[in-house]
Amino acid sequence: MAREHVMAASARWRAFATREDLAAQLAADVADRLRAAIKAKGGATLAVSGGTTPGLFFEALSHKDLDWTKVIVTLVDERFVPPSSERSNERLVREKLLRNEARLARFVGLYSDATDVDEATRRAEAGVALLGSPLDVVVLGMGTDGHTASFFPDAPNLDDVTNPSQARRVLSVDSASSGEPRLTLTMPLIANARFLALHIEGDAKREALDRALAEKTKPLPIRMVVNCAASGLQIYSARTG
Numbered sequence: 001m002a003r004e005h006v007m008a009a010s011a012r013w014r015a016f017a018t019r020e021d022l023a024a025q026l027a028a029d030v031a032d033r034l035r036a037a038i039k040a041k042g043g044a045t046l047a048v049s050g051g052t053t054p055g056l057f058f059e060a061l062s063h064k065d066l067d068w069t070k071v072i073v074t075l076v077d078e079r080f081v082p083p084s085s086e087r088s089n090e091r092l093v094r095e096k097l098l099r100n101e102a103r104l105a106r107f108v109g110l111y112s113d114a115t116d117v118d119e120a121t122r123r124a125e126a127g128v129a130l131l132g133s134p135l136d137v138v139v140l141g142m143g144t145d146g147h148t149a150s151f152f153p154d155a156p157n158l159d160d161v162t163n164p165s166q167a168r169r170v171l172s173v174d175s176a177s178s179g180e181p182r183l184t185l186t187m188p189l190i191a192n193a194r195f196l197a198l199h200i201e202g203d204a205k206r207e208a209l210d211r212a213l214a215e216k217t218k219p220l221p222i223r224m225v226v227n228c229a230a231s232g233l234q235i236y237s238a239r240t241g
Contacts (some may be wrong), residue, residue: 010232011213019056019201022155022238026199027060029234030137033195037136038070045131046105047193049076049141049149051090053201057139067173068104072131075142077150077184078110079125080117082174087180110170110183117172117181124170124183126227133169134230138185138193142200144208144221145177150184152177153220162224163185169203191228198222198233202240209235 005069015023030046037044048054075089083090090109098107108127114120142148150173151162166186174181190196200209212220219227226233 003051005115006186009084010229011226011235012232013235013237016236016238017102019238019240022199022236023056023060024199026139026236027064030061030195030197031064031140033137035066035072036069043070043072045072045074045135045137047074047076047135047138047190048093049139050078050092050197051141053141054139054198055096057120057199058093062097062100062102064101066101068102069106071105072103072108073102073105074108074128074131075110075185076138076190077173077182079179079213080111080120080183082113083109083111090145098170106161113167117174117183121170121172124177125168128169130183133189134192134194135189136193137195138190138197138223138226140190140196140198142198142205142209144204146208146222147177148198148214148222148225149190150178151187151221151224158221162228163167163223164172164188164191164228187224187228191225191231194231196225196229200235200237206237209237 034044044238078089079087081088110124112120112123128223138147154173154177155173155175171186172183
């Protein structure tokens with residue numbers, strides 16, 4: 001059973017006792033949104049995040065009964081590494097989500113075998129542009145430093161990627177904390193999603209999010225997203241273990 005309460009003007013927090021409960025509910029909610037989009041306009045778009053957190057959610061969502069042939073799946077962000085890399089978000093999505101019922105979905109990735117990340121960004125921009133906007137569902141993750149997508153606090157171009165008026169859909173990010181060059185959807189594409197969710201697990205991330213939501217003078221990236229979220233941010237959290 002989830003406990004629900006509002007944490008900020010545009011953030012609603014749903015707390016779950018277990019990771020399994022969270023994954024089941026988030027998958028059900030996302031599937032409902034995808035079905036509604038398919039019914040309303042004949043297709044749906046879903047952008048998901050990588051990392052270690054979403055595995056159970058991906059597994060639960062992959063079993064949902066809906067017309068996956070009408071769903072396009074993309075990534076919130078990606079490392080500039082090939083899908084063969086263990087650090088690839090595309091690899092995670094293909095192994096955990098694009099299987100079972102969801103094997104029929106179309107995938108539009110951000111990585112390409114370009115000579116450099118700038119060329120890869122231009123290619124990703126062209127692919128993402130074909131998805132249209134707003135996206136129907138975006139599911140974010142978050143680090144304990146308050147970053148989400150590839151909006152890292154120490155990114156030299158943080159103001160560009162988080163600009164609510166940014167015309168670009170995809171930009172590259174390279175900072176000390178990003179580990180390697182990355183490609184990320186920009187703020188407008190994320191914040192204007194019809195359904196925007198944040199999936200976090202563990203006390204450390206919950207405490208980091210509490211701090212981020214309380215900070216107003218120098219907001220961390222996740223707080224910037226909350227401030228810009230057109231439909232509000234739905235936070236799904238669970239204790240680990």
